[in-house]
Amino acid sequence: MKRFSVVYTWRPSRIGVSEGLNVLLADLVKGLGVLGIPVRIYTTSRHKGGLEAMLQANQVPQTAFEIVPIIEGSLSLDWYYGRASRPRRRSRLLMRLSRFMRRILKPRSMLRSLSWMLDLSRSNIALKIWPLFLVIILTLPVVVVLLPGLAVMAAAALGGRWIGRKLRAAVSNVRGRTSKRLINALDRATSGRNKQISINTVFTYLSESVYRQECERLARALQNVEDDTLFFPAAFDGHLIANLKSKKTVVVFPDAVTAVFPTRYPANDFMSLLIWNVKRSVTAASGLICYSEFSKSEQLMRLLSGDNRDRKITVIPQGFYVDAAAEPISSEELNSYVRNYLPDLGDLPRMNFGHFEYLIYPTVDRPHKNSLTLIKAGEVLIRKHFLDIKIVLTSPGATPDVIDYIRDKKLHRDVIFMPSLPIKVLNTMLEGAAVTVHPSLAEGGDIFNFSRAVSNGTPALLSNIPVAREMFDRNGITKQTYESWLFDPFDADTLAGKIADILASRSAWVAQQKAVLGQLSSYRFEDMARRYYEFYCKV
Structure with missing residues (x-):
């Protein structure tokens, strides 16, 4: 009997037992287990623990699946999503520092070059750690240039307005026209968009770049597995699916609320990345599954055009629960x-x-x-x-x-x-x-x-x-x-x-x-x- 092979790469901060897509994956694995169909789930080391916890919480028997962490997950992404889940306090000094950094951390090209180095795992950290030291050495002159500006902000935050004005004037003289031209050049490098980029935007973009590096490593590993078809329970891994050139891929298109309510939900940085990944997934997939005719006709077809509409698409409704009596809980x-x-x-x-x-x-x-x-x-x-x-x-x-x-x-x-x-x-x-x-x-x-x-x-x-x-x-x-x-x-x-x-x-x-x-x-x-x-x- 052919094995049902799943690729699961949801990010740890979004792993929740009550998340609809997780619940449906758990119910699918349970259903395949009842039918006696073997299930293997390919994932990364950083997803394994959360995946096991999710399946256990949804009462999936351990005999119904096999989890294979096929690569080491990125340590950088573990840090980033752990950081995002912790509450943060913002002081006045940090708010002023944030405004200052918005003027400096703009060029996406500079961030893109860092993503390869920041995609660290236990298997490649020895290879990649030395470029980080090189970056630190090369950025020291920039830090020296920024120190007067940081001193201005620190002085202002501490109430030294007079000192702040004096230092601000000194910094202005030091930086002069050369620094202004540099900042203007960095502004023009940000995809041609004249807007301030916040610290959160920088982290979002950088984490996405590192995530794509991880996807490319995962795609190379998946190319070598014996399975000729791979199943993706959600269409959010466009970069990964597009890189699986030698495999057939079956992708679930759950929904795209932005296709139905385009004016109700503004396209922020994260939503733009999400829709980009969904479009890339459905375009690269060998076969697509929708949960409903409405999702297929009113949402999926808005993302497909021309020859892409002729690919294999099926509608498979979700099953219905008839749960046993609930257990009494104190x-x-x-x-x-x-x-x-x-x-x-x-x-x-x-x-x-x-x-x-x-x-x-x-x-x-x-x-x-x-x-x-x-x-x-x-x-x-x-x-x-x-x-x-x-x-x-x-x-x-x-x-x-x-x-x-x-x-x-x-x-x-x-x-x-x-x-x-x-x-x-x-x-x-x-x-x-x-x-x-x-x-x-x-x-x-x-x-x-x-x-x-x-x-x-x-x-x-x-x-x-x-x-x-x-x-x-x-x-x-x-x-x-x-x-x-x-x-x-x-x-x-x-x-x-x-x-x-x-x-x-x-x-x-x-x-x-x-x-x-x-x-x-x-x-x-x-x-x-x-x-x-x-x-x-x-x-």
Whole structure:
């Protein structure tokens, strides 16, 4: 039997057990295991630990897969993503230093030349360490030139305005026209864009350059494996996929919200890199899998043109959950998963789970996930309907608009964050919830929060988006049956009214949705895995 070979290169800072793409990969591996199909996952040494933890948390049997760390991961990227996950404090001095550095650290060409040296691993560090010393020696004169400027900023930060003015004048005389011409030349080297580049932009660009170096090393290693076809669970590794010249590649195109909402989400540096990688992936892939017809026709086709549209593309819907009864978990253990995202507003009291009602939204918060509408609806229920109810979000982070709204409306004790819950804990939380609400503006395929909630005896409300309607229509559920389960994702007041209606007749909603789940459950993750494997073998 042909082996199903997966390449997994998600970056450690984004590895989360509740991340949708990770959950779907875990369910695919479980389904292939049930079918007796061997699975090998190629990755790097820096991903291995997080990958194992993710599969274990999603209850994938260890006998169902084999992990092969085919190269040493870049130590530089481990440092960078570890740094990005830690909270940072910004002093006034650092803010002034940041503004100063924006004038200096502009040339992308200079950063690109550093990426090869910074792609360090245990196997190449001896070879590459000497150029770093050379760079340090060569940059010493530049540092000497910058020292007067740093002295100016330090003097200003310490309140020495008079000294600062004197030093500023001295620096201006020292630098003169030569330094100004140098800075102007560096400005022109930044891809022709007249804009300031922040320190975060520099790190983002530099980390991406190092990541591409790592991808090229990984591609060279993958060229030598015996597998003729490689499976990528997401289309985010364009540089890697494009470098696999001698292999056939099957790539999952999950979704591209920027293709549907181009004006709602501005294309910052990270998003531009993401879309660039997605475009390169779908163009280079031998075969493409979409989760829904909507994702294929309305999103994927916007990224493909001409002959590229004739490649092998298939739609394979996600399977439906029919989970076993949730295990009882103590309130004390549930409290261990609660995180305080607003420590400036004080400590959180111990939550007495089982003695209050709550709404739950299993998600990873991003702008298109639209958590804010649910929080606004919760506020209406609390302050207009006078209900003692809380909102539980499983996101390992929160968007700025969500944090600002919680702070402004003093909802920090009504919105509970429980990030990256293991599946057994998530099922327990779903079973105890009053309602599961999914207010997302866009998804790539079927909304598995519906089947997961209903199988645990909790009614579900879904935003009225195309993939939600497609999920029911494709399985023969009439519009009259499911229409009342959908809501306008921009209308918090109407959502609050629907939730209040469910709370008044919850058992009737559960009975109706369980009958529908009985129809949906004939298509399981084993069926999904079988279709993946058949397409994988055919490409």
